[in-house]
Amino acid sequence: DIVMTQTPLSLSVTPGQPASISCKSSQSLLHRDGKTYLYWLLQKPGQSPHLLIFEVSNQFSGVPDRFSGSGSGTVFTLKISRVEAEDVGVYYCMQTIQFPWTFGQGTKVEIK
Amino acid sequence: EVQLVESGGGLVQPGGSLRLSCAASGLSVSSNYMMWVRQAPGKGLEWVSLISRGGDTYYADSVKGRFTISRDNSKNMFYLQVNSLRSEDTARYYCGRVTTWGLGTMVIVSS
Numbered sequence: 001d002i003v004m005t006q007t008p009l010s011l012s013v014t015p016g017q018p019a020s021i022s023c024k025s026s027q028s029l030l031h032r033d034g035k036t037y038l039y040w041l042l043q044k045p046g047q048s049p050h051l052l053i054f055e056v057s058n059q060f061s062g063v064p065d066r067f068s069g070s071g072s073g074t075v076f077t078l079k080i081s082r083v084e085a086e087d088v089g090v091y092y093c094m095q096t097i098q099f100p101w102t103f104g105q106g107t108k109v110e111i112k
Numbered sequence: 113e114v115q116l117v118e119s120g121g122g123l124v125q126p127g128g129s130l131r132l133s134c135a136a137s138g139l140s141v142s143s144n145y146m147m148w149v150r151q152a153p154g155k156g157l158e159w160v161s162l163i164s165r166g167g168d169t170y171y172a173d174s175v176k177g178r179f180t181i182s183r184d185n186s187k188n189m190f191y192l193q194v195n196s197l198r199s200e201d202t203a204r205y206y207c208g209r210v211t212t213w214g215l216g217t218m219v220i221v222s223s
Binding site: 039101102 | 147156158162171173214216
């Protein structure tokens, strides 16, 4: 199974400041079709998860521009350019290149 | 608007069974891969199962042989039959696809 490792596991951020979350996979997520199957999701308190970023760096519909994704192969990063109060929750990376699909442990983001 | 609504959760004794259902609107379950993901209380997300457009099925090792995913194209619904339940299966079960998630249905396995 592909292991997804996120760091840090928790983050306390001052509003308006940037934040960054790392996700490393135990195997490359680059498919022979040229796509890299790495996703970022956010689960706000009391809610279902929802998609932020698909295929490493593509913003899903309706996601604010302050969220961006980057990386390749086995190393990926989610960045929030200026954290807002509504960004609190747990962020997960997820791979869908190989079954079983797997998630990172989650990174809890809080506001200072 | 795409919407997914789970049902069928509840309190069940160890060794018991449930059938979880997911009703889809705004998308065709037969034209999409559809999955189940669960989240134990206070824990992270765990992928459980998926049914592909072609009907192929995939399972996490932790549920293989006990859980069965299926779909009914005529009703635009898909299901997760969960058998031989264990305490560690206690979780909220979400249906959906990566882009769209339901609100989940809670399964509690306890005597």
